[in-house]
Amino acid sequence: MLQRVSWILWTGIVVGSLLLAGCAPRTVTVTVEVPVERTVEVERTVEVEVPVLTSGGAVTVLGVWGGTEFESFSAAVEPFTQETGVGMAFETSRELSTVLVTRVEAGNPPDLAILPNPGLLKEFAAAGALVPLDTFIDMDQLQEDYAQAWIELASYEDHLYGIWVKGALKSLVWYSPAAFEAGGYEVPTTWEEMLALSDQIVADGGTPWCIGLESGAASGWPGTDWIEDIMLRTAGPEVYDQWVNHEIPWTDPAVKTAWEIFGEIVRNEDYVWGGTTGVLSTFFGDSPTPLFDDPPGCYMHRQASFITSFFPEGVTAEDYSVFPLPGIDPQYGVPALGAGDVIVMFNDTPEARAFMEYLATAQPHEIWAARGGFISPHRGVSLDAYPDEITRVQAETLAGAEVFRFDGSDLMPTAVGSGTFWTGVMDYVAGEDLDAILEMIEASAVDAYGG
Amino acid sequence: MSDRLRRVVSAIPLHMIIIGITLVWSLPSVGLLVGSFRPKNDVFSTGWWTVFQHPFDFTQFQLDNYIHVLTAEGMGRAFLNSLTIAIPSTIIPITVAAFAAYAFAWMDFPGRQVLFVVVVGLLVIPLQMTLIPLLRVYNRLGLSGAFLGIWLAHTGYGLPFAVYLLRNFIGTLPKDLLESAFLDGASHLTAFTRLVLPLSVPAIASLAIFQFLWVWNDLLVALIYLGGTEEVAPLTLKLSALVQSMGQDWHLLTAAAFVSMALPLVLFFSLQRYFVQGLLAGSVKG
Numbered sequence: 001m002l003q004r005v006s007w008i009l010w011t012g013i014v015v016g017s018l019l020l021a022g023c024a025p026r027t028v029t030v031t032v033e034v035p036v037e038r039t040v041e042v043e044r045t046v047e048v049e050v051p052v053l054t055s056g057g058a059v060t061v062l063g064v065w066g067g068t069e070f071e072s073f074s075a076a077v078e079p080f081t082q083e084t085g086v087g088m089a090f091e092t093s094r095e096l097s098t099v100l101v102t103r104v105e106a107g108n109p110p111d112l113a114i115l116p117n118p119g120l121l122k123e124f125a126a127a128g129a130l131v132p133l134d135t136f137i138d139m140d141q142l143q144e145d146y147a148q149a150w151i152e153l154a155s156y157e158d159h160l161y162g163i164w165v166k167g168a169l170k171s172l173v174w175y176s177p178a179a180f181e182a183g184g185y186e187v188p189t190t191w192e193e194m195l196a197l198s199d200q201i202v203a204d205g206g207t208p209w210c211i212g213l214e215s216g217a218a219s220g221w222p223g224t225d226w227i228e229d230i231m232l233r234t235a236g237p238e239v240y241d242q243w244v245n246h247e248i249p250w251t252d253p254a255v256k257t258a259w260e261i262f263g264e265i266v267r268n269e270d271y272v273w274g275g276t277t278g279v280l281s282t283f284f285g286d287s288p289t290p291l292f293d294d295p296p297g298c299y300m301h302r303q304a305s306f307i308t309s310f311f312p313e314g315v316t317a318e319d320y321s322v323f324p325l326p327g328i329d330p331q332y333g334v335p336a337l338g339a340g341d342v343i344v345m346f347n348d349t350p351e352a353r354a355f356m357e358y359l360a361t362a363q364p365h366e367i368w369a370a371r372g373g374f375i376s377p378h379r380g381v382s383l384d385a386y387p388d389e390i391t392r393v394q395a396e397t398l399a400g401a402e403v404f405r406f407d408g409s410d411l412m413p414t415a416v417g418s419g420t421f422w423t424g425v426m427d428y429v430a431g432e433d434l435d436a437i438l439e440m441i442e443a444s445a446v447d448a449y450g451g
Numbered sequence: 452m453s454d455r456l457r458r459v460v461s462a463i464p465l466h467m468i469i470i471g472i473t474l475v476w477s478l479p480s481v482g483l484l485v486g487s488f489r490p491k492n493d494v495f496s497t498g499w500w501t502v503f504q505h506p507f508d509f510t511q512f513q514l515d516n517y518i519h520v521l522t523a524e525g526m527g528r529a530f531l532n533s534l535t536i537a538i539p540s541t542i543i544p545i546t547v548a549a550f551a552a553y554a555f556a557w558m559d560f561p562g563r564q565v566l567f568v569v570v571v572g573l574l575v576i577p578l579q580m581t582l583i584p585l586l587r588v589y590n591r592l593g594l595s596g597a598f599l600g601i602w603l604a605h606t607g608y609g610l611p612f613a614v615y616l617l618r619n620f621i622g623t624l625p626k627d628l629l630e631s632a633f634l635d636g637a638s639h640l641t642a643f644t645r646l647v648l649p650l651s652v653p654a655i656a657s658l659a660i661f662q663f664l665w666v667w668n669d670l671l672v673a674l675i676y677l678g679g680t681e682e683v684a685p686l687t688l689k690l691s692a693l694v695q696s697m698g699q700d701w702h703l704l705t706a707a708a709f710v711s712m713a714l715p716l717v718l719f720f721s722l723q724r725y726f727v728q729g730l731l732a733g734s735v736k737g
Contacts, residue, residue: 060680066692067700090677092692099674106586110678116696215698262457286495286697309699312492 117410212287220422548613656725
């Protein structure tokens with residue numbers, strides 16, 4: 001009897017689930033595609049085109065942003081949705097390139113995707129997966145709003161494929177003004193002064209630098225930023241470009257010099273908090289925390305603008321300040337190294353076009369800027385939009401730097417830029433021979449760049 | 452009495468070793484649990500073991516991480532989505548596998564062994580290899596982004612193991628039992644539903660736990676076939692989106708891990724007695 005009951009139960013569950021299988025998905029699939037009139041693009045008098053889209057379509061956007069970043073981006077998009085009725089369905093994936101490559105390959109890409117580096121943009125553009133934007137974006141306006149360097153980074157073979165929605169400035173040294181004042185230290189303006197200050201701090205019994213290279217599978221990347229910054233300062237932007245494009249080998253003296261200058265700081269046990277072991281094993285996000293200890297665990301931390309979101313709770317904008325990483329060779333001045341997120345388009349729909357046009361205006365950038373933790377490469381963004389002086393200075397530097405270069409490791413093929421370069425940095429800090437490391441990276445570069 | 456004492460004493464080293472291994476084994480989870488109750492700044496500055504310096508100082512614990520995770524927007528929806536995915540994705544493959552296992556074990560048809568070897572062979576195919584071709588098919592059929600699509604995907608990925616496990620279990624049922632049933636005029640369907648299925652409940656229950664856990668914890672399959680939009684995203688996707696692009700707020704993942712663990716734990720403890728039996732399923736011939 002009992003067995004019979006359990007059998008009836010089983011049949012019930014099976015039949016029930018099959019019924020569910022039959023009806024549930026139908027209710028789900030409907031939401032996505034809504035036909036929209038194509039006539040929209042003809043009238044391009046800015047305001048007029050917008051209300052036509054009130055049929056309430058949606059754009060799907062794939063990106064790596066989560067948590068507060070995603071909330072800020074949603075807030076920035078809000079006015080667009082209110083005006084057009086076009087909603088945004090945002091998908092967060094921390095494994096962006098894996099997911100995107102799979103879905104593009106299978107013919108199911110999102111309408112838009114926010115890529116963390118231009119290397120991916122070029123790969124997709126070369127594969128013909130992206131929609132060129134210069135057919136509908138007002139290029140004259142764009143050239144006014146973005147520096148040429150940014151436009152070139154989002155272009156491939158004379159077509160524009162992306163719009164920069166977020167920038168990051170990397171050539172920054174963070175410090176605590178209170179700690180500097182207590183020690184009687186002054187902000188250095190040259191590389192020599194910075195090293196002299198480091199020696200001074202050591203002599204006073206402190207530790208000048210906090211460096212953390214641990215970042216899971218991406219461990220080592222903070223070191224690549226250091227080396228890129230030093231390359232820009234010792235060899236100049238032209239040689240930097242040659243290096244990024246692998247027109248000079250990794251064993252070139254210019255590259256070796258940059259590593260050695262980095263080594264003078266990072267391999268000096270007195271200079272770095274926790275010694276080289278500490279450097280290798282500290283999570284990069286936790287590494288600036290000792291800046292705010294009492295007494296300070298360290299005095300200086302070189303990291304990109306986003307690091308403020310890692311600062312411990314209770315640390316406010318009054319507790320820290322920032323100075324640009326000083327120049328080394330005076331003829332190259334103080335170059336700026338940066339990075340950013342670029343949005344690209346896979347499906348050419350009227351909603352997606354309207355969305356892109358909206359993101360090319362200053363409005364979404366200003367909304368996010370006001371919410372903090374953000375700097376924009378968009379020149380139309382008023383500096384008043386930024387919540388504090390520190391961010392304002394960074395935004396100004398980013399949009400106006402004479403020599404600006406994008407994070408080189410993001411531009412290199414992944415096997416090098418997200419592979420041997422990272423591991424090479426870890427090996428170098430661990431004390432391995434520099435020549436052997438550079439030869440190892442060079443060998444992988446020869447393969448990755450296709451000979 | 453002395454016999455018993457000797458037995459107890461001689462068992463002590465073994466017990467010590469077992470307890471030791473258990474402790475070492477569960478240490479990471481304990482660390483995670485302790486960490487999930489610590490404030491953000493503490494997590495970032497000191498290791499979880501430092502709480503034992505002042506074990507009775509309860510101010511070093513708080514519930515903020517849990518509150519943040521549980522009140523994040525859309526968490527309830529994600530929980531329902533996870534259930535909507537996991538329940539059919541558990542029931543469908545097990546139902547199919549039970550029928551198939553019976554056929555492989557007790558029905559005589561040409562090519563039975565070959566077919567079984569093919570099914571078992573499918574166990575070694577990594578599911579990542581199927582992502583692109585299957586997604587292409589789904590796009591044609593309009594199944595991508597739909598629950599039916601992911602149920603079928605999980606069914607496909609779960610079937611080889613389910614068939615293999617159930618066949619071995621059903622194959623060990625006493626032959627006499629089934630033969631006498633057939634002598635009494637039972638058809639295959641009757642034998643399966645009235646005899647084999649009730650006897651296989653331990654194996655089926657433990658298989659259900661395996662399959663449910665695998666689907667519940669899955670991130671990749673959902674990410675590819677379902678996508679991460681609000682309407683369909685399961686808990687795993689939602690939780691991973693708590694962390695920002697550079698890994699900011701990773702401390703929330705400690706609490707998130709225990710939130711997502713809650714339901715599987717309940718399931719595991721309520722079906723535990725089947726689970727232990729199930730581990731032995733098919734291992735000893737009756």
